[in-house]
Amino acid sequence: MSTSESLRSGPAAQEFRDVMAAVMSPVAVVTALDGSRPHGTTVSAFASLSMAPPMVLVSLDERSHLLAVIRRSGRFGLNVLGAHQADLASAFARPGPGKFDGVSWSPSEGLPRLPDAAAWIAAEVDGCVDAGDHSVLLARVTAAELGGGSLKPLTYHRRSFGTHTPLAY
Numbered sequence: 001m002s003t004s005e006s007l008r009s010g011p012a013a014q015e016f017r018d019v020m021a022a023v024m025s026p027v028a029v030v031t032a033l034d035g036s037r038p039h040g041t042t043v044s045a046f047a048s049l050s051m052a053p054p055m056v057l058v059s060l061d062e063r064s065h066l067l068a069v070i071r072r073s074g075r076f077g078l079n080v081l082g083a084h085q086a087d088l089a090s091a092f093a094r095p096g097p098g099k100f101d102g103v104s105w106s107p108s109e110g111l112p113r114l115p116d117a118a119a120w121i122a123a124e125v126d127g128c129v130d131a132g133d134h135s136v137l138l139a140r141v142t143a144a145e146l147g148g149g150s151l152k153p154l155t156y157h158r159r160s161f162g163t164h165t166p167l168a169y
Contacts, residue, residue, distance in 0.1 A: 027161065033069075057137065063133075083152040091103065
């Protein structure tokens with residue numbers, strides 16, 4: 001077994017997963033259109049990258065159908081979820097097609113936008129970096145808007161969804 005294989009499936013891999021589970025992450029649903037068909041997946045690996053120009057980064061699994069759609073279209077939406085949207089995060093986290101079945105959405109900037117998200121970003125891919133079993137998309141923000149729903153963020157910590165509670169000073 002190679003070193004990379006043992007890190008993926010051996011004891012070190014489980015320890016790494018446990019360590020990363022202890023890190024609180026924001027939760028978003030990345031979306032794109034394949035023709036008129038919406039695609040999306042839940043991610044916790046996204047971040048602000050640059051302010052001038054405004055850029056974000058998103059990490060997607062190499063096996064993701066959504067990644068293939070984004071590579072063709074060169075664009076994606078980032079629906080930053082609010083604390084009230086844990087069910088939506090779970091629905092988009094499951095593998096396979098049909099994640100939009102029964103989910104309302106509307107086009108915004110030509111991309112699928114989910115209602116009541118805490119924030120919305122439309123982005124155009126500037127670059128893609130292969131990184132292990134994922135690809136990191138580096139993208140210019142073309143639109144950004146705070147949502148009409150809860151501004152409390154949905155977070156993922158210790159393998160469950162929750163939210164951030166500010167400290168009282």
